[in-house]
Structures are given as structure tokens and as C-alpha cells.
Amino acid sequence: MSVTGLPPYDDANIFARILRGEIPCKKVAEDAHALAFHDIHPQAPVHVLVIPKGRWVSAADFHAGAEAEAIAGFWRMVTAVAKEQGLEASGYRILSNMGQDGGQEVPHFHVHLFGGRRLGRMVPPAPAG
Numbered sequence: 001m002s003v004t005g006l007p008p009y010d011d012a013n014i015f016a017r018i019l020r021g022e023i024p025c026k027k028v029a030e031d032a033h034a035l036a037f038h039d040i041h042p043q044a045p046v047h048v049l050v051i052p053k054g055r056w057v058s059a060a061d062f063h064a065g066a067e068a069e070a071i072a073g074f075w076r077m078v079t080a081v082a083k084e085q086g087l088e089a090s091g092y093r094i095l096s097n098m099g100q101d102g103g104q105e106v107p108h109f110h111v112h113l114f115g116g117r118r119l120g121r122m123v124p125p126a127p128a129g
Helices: 014-019 059-065 068-084
Strands: 027-030 034-038 046-052 092-095 111-115
Touching: 014 034, 014 046, 027 068, 034 068, 046 068, 059 068, 068 111
Parallel strands: none
Antiparallel strands: 027 034, 034 046, 046 111, 092 111
């Protein structure tokens, strides 16, 4: 599936279905603004997805259209989950993919929270020249 990271929002995407309770998830935390759950294909000992409750395709879409309270609530959830998962002392990575070249697979804004081991380089170095 090609994902642009731009509206329109697809209500059939897997995260929308999880938010509606149509698909189960291994929930870590939930409040009025966000849902956090374990990734089904973890890439690190701790790999949690945090998704806002709303029809947002990308970070740009979310930050341009969501209420300030929803944005703040979402980011508070991200940091609260990192703390709850015991990642603050050793560190963690927050990653959000946008569009096809960015590797976005689900057209619903979300962040990956990785930790529990040394993560290494974020991306390979660019070729010289």
C-alpha cells in the first residue's frame, strides 16, 4: 500500500479499527487523547506504538489540525509510557514515519517508542559525493 502521509484519512486503516475496538491490541496505556500498545512485530525489547485518538494521517496533519490539548495530551502519553516502561535511565528513541519514502505503513499518525537496548545509528550515513 502506498502511503502519502497527507489527508484524506482512511477510516479502514488498522489503527482506526483498533481505536474502534474492532481489532484487539496489547494495551499499555489509554486516556482521552491517545492509546499506547505493544507493536506486534517488535524491533527492540520495548517497542510501543502511541497513536492519537483522531483522524490524523501524519505529524504535520495532527499538529496543524488538532486542538492544543490533544497535542499536549498525546506527547504526555509518549513520555509517560517511556517512564512506565523503565526507559528513562538508559534512554529511548521516538520515531514517526511520514509518507512512502519515510517508511510509513499505516496512514494514521503514530510514534514508535523503542528501548531496552542500545539502538545504534538511526539511519545509515549518506554516501559521499
